[in-house]
Amino acid sequence: MNDEKSINKEESIFVQYVKKRKELIKDKKVLQTTYLPDELPHRKDQIDKIASIISTALNGEKPSNIMIYGMTGTGKTAVINYIGKELNKIDPDKDHCFYLYVNCEIIDTAYGILYDIAKQFIDDINQKIPFTGWSFEKLYKEFYEEIESRSRVFIIILDEIDHMISKKGDDIFYYLAKINEHLLRSKVSIIGISNNSKFQEMLEPKAKSRFGGESIIFPPYTKKELEDILFDRIKDVFEPNVLDDSVVEYCAALASRNDGDARMAIDLLRTATDIAERNGDSEITTAHVKSAKSSIEIDVVEESIKSLAIQTKILLLSIIKISEKSNEIITTGDVYNEYKDIASIINVPILTQRRIGDLIQELDMMGLINASIKSLGRAGRTKEIKLDIQKEVVERFKKDSIFKKLDDYRPPNQTKLM
Numbered sequence: 001m002n003d004e005k006s007i008n009k010e011e012s013i014f015v016q017y018v019k020k021r022k023e024l025i026k027d028k029k030v031l032q033t034t035y036l037p038d039e040l041p042h043r044k045d046q047i048d049k050i051a052s053i054i055s056t057a058l059n060g061e062k063p064s065n066i067m068i069y070g071m072t073g074t075g076k077t078a079v080i081n082y083i084g085k086e087l088n089k090i091d092p093d094k095d096h097c098f099y100l101y102v103n104c105e106i107i108d109t110a111y112g113i114l115y116d117i118a119k120q121f122i123d124d125i126n127q128k129i130p131f132t133g134w135s136f137e138k139l140y141k142e143f144y145e146e147i148e149s150r151s152r153v154f155i156i157i158l159d160e161i162d163h164m165i166s167k168k169g170d171d172i173f174y175y176l177a178k179i180n181e182h183l184l185r186s187k188v189s190i191i192g193i194s195n196n197s198k199f200q201e202m203l204e205p206k207a208k209s210r211f212g213g214e215s216i217i218f219p220p221y222t223k224k225e226l227e228d229i230l231f232d233r234i235k236d237v238f239e240p241n242v243l244d245d246s247v248v249e250y251c252a253a254l255a256s257r258n259d260g261d262a263r264m265a266i267d268l269l270r271t272a273t274d275i276a277e278r279n280g281d282s283e284i285t286t287a288h289v290k291s292a293k294s295s296i297e298i299d300v301v302e303e304s305i306k307s308l309a310i311q312t313k314i315l316l317l318s319i320i321k322i323s324e325k326s327n328e329i330i331t332t333g334d335v336y337n338e339y340k341d342i343a344s345i346i347n348v349p350i351l352t353q354r355r356i357g358d359l360i361q362e363l364d365m366m367g368l369i370n371a372s373i374k375s376l377g378r379a380g381r382t383k384e385i386k387l388d389i390q391k392e393v394v395e396r397f398k399k400d401s402i403f404k405k406l407d408d409y410r411p412p413n414q415t416k417l418m
């Protein structure tokens, strides 16, 4: 019996992976995107500006509101966290100010945001404010009283604020911006962070005029800046002779073409390292970075398909089904016929052709299909539709439950439909 057990252990399928795997990096956490390095190269100007504005809080004054703009991966959240760490060094007991961060993409109701801010400075929050159930006005009143009773400056960071505004209106922004009108002993200042440079234009005039504030731009990183960021971040963490500088430069080059996104540069290097380690390779090469790039792209496309509404998913599925059946040009009419069949099998309401036209445009904008206008002479115009996603993604999409519903379907004559 014992012998049998030890044989089984040796034959575990995992043995081969464990044996093959080679550790190439001493400290993996520096390549996690949540890791905050001690230095943030090329963000000195932005750090200086924000720090100088909010430093007035240390004298009990209300800092101006700040609006931070920049594309994804330009270091907005990292800079805000860095400043929070520095503030904590000089005011560890919060004698002067509270620096409170909330991500509005994750928490996107006015109630949720206010509650999340409140729980960061009220110790026994559960005894004071219920997680749900109160009216927003009641919560706001309690929130206001708690703030006032602290006699402090509150710096409230609303990260990814554009998500919230576009979904739920700008009430929370308006309420927080006007709270100072009633406060006597405390003060509230807001730092909003947005990907969208038109953010202030999206606000209602009453919120816009109350917000005022200074704008700070985080431009995309250049290739050279991304190189500096990567080299600085990974100094001393790779084993010797594992990573050539040219590979790091290659990651920076790819990310600089992707809107100067530092997250992308770091993701590429981390995924390339993982791939090399899994293969048991002793060196990370540009080939690993290339595989990393395609694997990241596949993940991104897969995520965007997963988040589609059911009708749009069925539409995409219809286009996939037709493309698999023939190589001929696909028109809007073909897609609509296929869509109607599938929608009725899956038992969802059938949308009008016009609405499907809108959804085709949506898929086109997302880059999942290519739709180009084609003239049919006297017969008018149609769109020529081509699927534009990698085979791997199609295969993964086929695991979606709507495919299962289709595969399980038998028409009345008992032959399988597809």
Ligand SMILES: Nc1ncnc2c1ncn2[C@@H]1O[C@H](COP(=O)(O)OP(=O)(O)OP(=O)(O)O)[C@@H](O)[C@H]1O
Pocket: 032, 033, 034, 035, 036, 037, 039, 040, 041, 042, 043, 070, 071, 072, 073, 074, 075, 076, 077, 078, 079, 195, 229, 233, 262, 263, 266
């Ligand atoms: N100057 C920098 N030095 C070192 N790391 C950086 C720098 N800028 C950004 N990073 C890193 O890049 C990643 C993305 O940065 P961050 O999350 O701050 O971007 P962001 O501008 O908030 O993007 P998003 O709009 O998508 O939220 C993080 O891992 C961050 O640590």
Ligand SMILES: [Mg+2]
Pocket: 076, 077, 078, 159
């Ligand atoms: Mg961010």
